[in-house]
Amino acid sequence: MPAEERDFQESYEQAFRQVIAHRTMLKAYIQAIVRDPVLAEDTLSDVTIEIARSWARYDPARPFPNWARGVARRVALNALRGLGKRPATLDPEVLEAVGSEIDACGGEARLESRKRLLRRCVAQLSEPNRRLVQLRYFENQTYEQIADAVRRSVNALYVAFNRIHEALSRCIRENLEST
Amino acid sequence: MNGENGKTRTQARLLMLRYLDGSLPEDGVSELNVRLKATPALRRDFADLLLQSVQLVELGQEHAAETARPALAVRPEAPRHRAGAGPVPRGPARPWGWWITGIAAAVLVAIGVVFNSYWEHAGEGLAAPTLARLERVEGDVFVASRTGRGPARADQMLGPEARLITEGPAATAVLRYREATRLELAGGGTLTLEPAAGLAGAPNLVLSAGLLRASVEAAALRDALLFRTPHVDVQVVGTRFTLRVARESTRVDMDEGEVLLASRHDGRTARLRAGEYAVAGQTIVIAARPQFERTPAAAGPRVRDGLVLLYTFLEGRGRLVRDVSGFGQPLNLSISHPSEIAWLPAGGLEVRGQVMIASDQAAQKVTDACRAGNALTIEAWLTPGSLEQEGPSRIVTISRNTGSRNVMLGQEADRYVVRLRTTATTENGTPTTQTAPGTLRCTLQHIVFTRDASGRVQYYLDGAPCAAGIAPEGKASPGVTANPLRIGGDFSCWQNDYRLCLANEFLGISGYRPWLGKLHLVAVYSRALSHEEVRRNNAAGLPGTRMAGK
Numbered sequence: 202m203p204a205e206e207r208d209f210q211e212s213y214e215q216a217f218r219q220v221i222a223h224r225t226m227l228k229a230y231i232q233a234i235v236r237d238p239v240l241a242e243d244t245l246s247d248v249t250i251e252i253a254r255s256w257a258r259y260d261p262a263r264p265f266p267n268w269a270r271g272v273a274r275r276v277a278l279n280a281l282r283g284l285g286k287r288p289a290t291l292d293p294e295v296l297e298a299v300g301s302e303i304d305a306c307g308g309e310a311r312l313e314s315r316k317r318l319l320r321r322c323v324a325q326l327s328e329p330n331r332r333l334v335q336l337r338y339f340e341n342q343t344y345e346q347i348a349d350a351v352r353r354s355v356n357a358l359y360v361a362f363n364r365i366h367e368a369l370s371r372c373i374r375e376n377l378e379s380t
Numbered sequence: 381m382n383g384e385n386g387k388t389r390t391q392a393r394l395l396m397l398r399y400l401d402g403s404l405p406e407d408g409v410s411e412l413n414v415r416l417k418a419t420p421a422l423r424r425d426f427a428d429l430l431l432q433s434v435q436l437v438e439l440g441q442e443h444a445a446e447t448a449r450p451a452l453a454v455r456p457e458a459p460r461h462r463a464g465a466g467p468v469p470r471g472p473a474r475p476w477g478w479w480i481t482g483i484a485a486a487v488l489v490a491i492g493v494v495f496n497s498y499w500e501h502a503g504e505g506l507a508a509p510t511l512a513r514l515e516r517v518e519g520d521v522f523v524a525s526r527t528g529r530g531p532a533r534a535d536q537m538l539g540p541e542a543r544l545i546t547e548g549p550a551a552t553a554v555l556r557y558r559e560a561t562r563l564e565l566a567g568g569g570t571l572t573l574e575p576a577a578g579l580a581g582a583p584n585l586v587l588s589a590g591l592l593r594a595s596v597e598a599a600a601l602r603d604a605l606l607f608r609t610p611h612v613d614v615q616v617v618g619t620r621f622t623l624r625v626a627r628e629s630t631r632v633d634m635d636e637g638e639v640l641l642a643s644r645h646d647g648r649t650a651r652l653r654a655g656e657y658a659v660a661g662q663t664i665v666i667a668a669r670p671q672f673e674r675t676p677a678a679a680g681p682r683v684r685d686g687l688v689l690l691y692t693f694l695e696g697r698g699r700l701v702r703d704v705s706g707f708g709q710p711l712n713l714s715i716s717h718p719s720e721i722a723w724l725p726a727g728g729l730e731v732r733g734q735v736m737i738a739s740d741q742a743a744q745k746v747t748d749a750c751r752a753g754n755a756l757t758i759e760a761w762l763t764p765g766s767l768e769q770e771g772p773s774r775i776v777t778i779s780r781n782t783g784s785r786n787v788m789l790g791q792e793a794d795r796y797v798v799r800l801r802t803t804a805t806t807e808n809g810t811p812t813t814q815t816a817p818g819t820l821r822c823t824l825q826h827i828v829f830t831r832d833a834s835g836r837v838q839y840y841l842d843g844a845p846c847a848a849g850i851a852p853e854g855k856a857s858p859g860v861t862a863n864p865l866r867i868g869g870d871f872s873c874w875q876n877d878y879r880l881c882l883a884n885e886f887l888g889i890s891g892y893r894p895w896l897g898k899l900h901l902v903a904v905y906s907r908a909l910s911h912e913e914v915r916r917n918n919a920a921g922l923p924g925t926r927m928a929g930k
Contacts, residue, residue, distance in 0.1 A: 229427070229430040229434045230430075232430055238433070238434070290409070295416045299416070299430070302423050303430065306428075315435070316439065319432065321770055323436070334436060338433070339439070339444070343401075359394050360394070362397055366393075369432055
């Protein structure tokens with residue numbers, strides 16, 4: 202393999218390793234912009250490619266997460282424009298501050314542990330609440346569709362989901378403290 | 381919280397949910413911006429909410445992948461979804477280059493199965509009346525009907541003529557039939573919901589192959605249930621039993637209640653009560669026999685050298701489990717909630733709900749003896765009640781609470797795990813060692829854990845060494861190695877005042893760790909048994925008994 206091609210491939214691999222090491226953080230950050238789980242997943246693919254292409258411009262002296270979020274934000278906004286959407290999004294500095302909060306939750310291994318706890322915590326929800334989680338997150342139904350299915354108002358559903366997320370947060374926190 | 385009291389915080393969280401849903405108008409987004417800028421705690425809330433949203437979607441994808449894997453190859457490719465277009469069939473991933481082909485393939489798998497799951501769901505509601513609901517599926521489980529066959533999923537409704545199929549030894553499906561009956565199908569099973577149920581002589585359910593555990597609530601049933609296999613009809617009025625269908629015969633094991641059997645080959649009948657079993661087949665005369673036959677010393681004595689604790693669960697009644705090791709002062713255990721356990725007719729104790737089976741005193745005789753030799757063996761004959769027990773769920777623990785222990789044998793889904801405190805591990809006994817996935821099954825098992833004075837660790841399942849490693853969670857320790865599996869350090873840090881508990885954990889900050897299932901024997905030795913000694917204990921079988929017909 203020619204040296205130039207080998208260097209190119211190595212830089213791609215380095216970039217890719219970094220993306221994998223921050224995959225959940227990046228996906229959550231993208232989700233905060235595009236607000237659609239499927240589009241977030243597609244956009245993460247595009248962000249991966251863009252980070253690999255731009256790898257030569259990355260200064261290793263800078264923290265990777267901050268730089269990657271900058272790339273992700275550009276790509277995500279382009280994705281929305283590509284779909285003809287211009288929704289109001291949170292300010293860049295707010296998004297960056299939220300991204301830093303996600304960084305503070307720990308690296309990918311820690312977030313994977315958190316996901317395992319989340320699975321356990323979901324199992325501890327009441328049956329009706331588990332059903333709501335399934336409809337919203339497993340089947341990606343909108344609040345309107347869920348409201349029809351469970352015969353509740355959309356407003357009542359927002360309140361219910363807020364309580365569900367609070368209960369899950371509490372459960373995860375307690376289990377992280379002591380397992 | 382910087383001026384955000386409980387009520388305004390809730391309002392802010394509702395704004396976040398609406399924002400993530402895409403339904404928050406522009407002025408609402410501006411308000412959310414202001415609040416997030418002003419209040420770090422809200423930014424943490426939002427970060428938490430984002431992580432939960434993303435990871436819940438991933439759990440859904442993993443769940444779909446677990447239940448739909450085999451059908452992928454025949455499913456149509458999903459159209460690419462556009463944001464906000466309602467329920468989402470996942471589209472194919474784009475080509476990223478050769479170096480991410482593997483990841484792309486994985487994404488494609490997840491995409492395909494999620495679409496597949498949606499596709500299956502879309503056809504629901506057109507079916508005939510619902511007879512049953514799938515509560516849980518694990519592994520390769522399928523539902524077949526006249527219109528075709530597809531992967532099964534939790535909460536799926538099944539109508540008449542639906543056939544439930546579990547493929548492979550790891551597949552399990554739990555079914556709620558007519559609300560009053562819980563059925564668990566496993567072991568390459570095929571169960572059909574009969575459309576003619578209710579007509580004279582027609583069965584409700586036909587088990588053609590595999591293993592079926594049934595729990596029927598008499599009070600909620602209007603009529604008797606009729607189960608049919610190729611060899612026998614089983615008439616049930618409120619009971620718990622297991623059916624195992626092989627090519628030549630069907631075995632029925634009764635846990636509780638009573639059933640009437642009628643051979644489909646010669647018409648002979650038998651009444652089966654708790655603790656009995658029967659085998660039906662073309663050349664087998666059906667007859668009730670005890671599940672356990674007393675055979676004192678038939679298979680040779682158990683190892684006694686180094687034995688410091690022994691519970692055989694032969695009490696049969698009451699709320700006391702006696703230590704019959706003969707070593708030192710007996711460390712008897714009290715059952716906190718007798719209503720949550722059942723003494724089994726042939727010996728053993730079934731834990732059915734949250735209960736503490738704990739010593740009143742410290743387990744000091746065990747602590748002293750194990751500490752003296754820096755070695756131990758934990759042995760149990762047991763039948764786990766479910767593969768959904770995690771935490772780990774405690775089977776045996778000598779501890780103070782969820783975070784402080786000397787040693788613990790537990791269950792983490794389909795693995796056995798041990799946390800052992802030494803000078804090389806944490807106060808909680810981590811890093812955790814664990815058996816390979818699939819080691820733990822909901823059948824009678826003999827599990828043994830040994831750790832010798834050099835630190836060498838070995839698990840044995842049913843008398844044979846089994847693969848084990850270090851759980852990835854938690855802080856690594858240089859004293860704990862995977863190959864060979866070794867927990868370094870010594871037991872000098874063991875605490876004298878920790879008590880012993882079965883089937884649960886002493887209360888900690890994150891609550892209890894209940895374990896459900898049947899306990900037949902628990903023993904602790906203050907040395908590591910050899911493979912030969914483990915084999916000897918395995919051959920000795922259950923205390924004073926052996927399983928009949930096996």
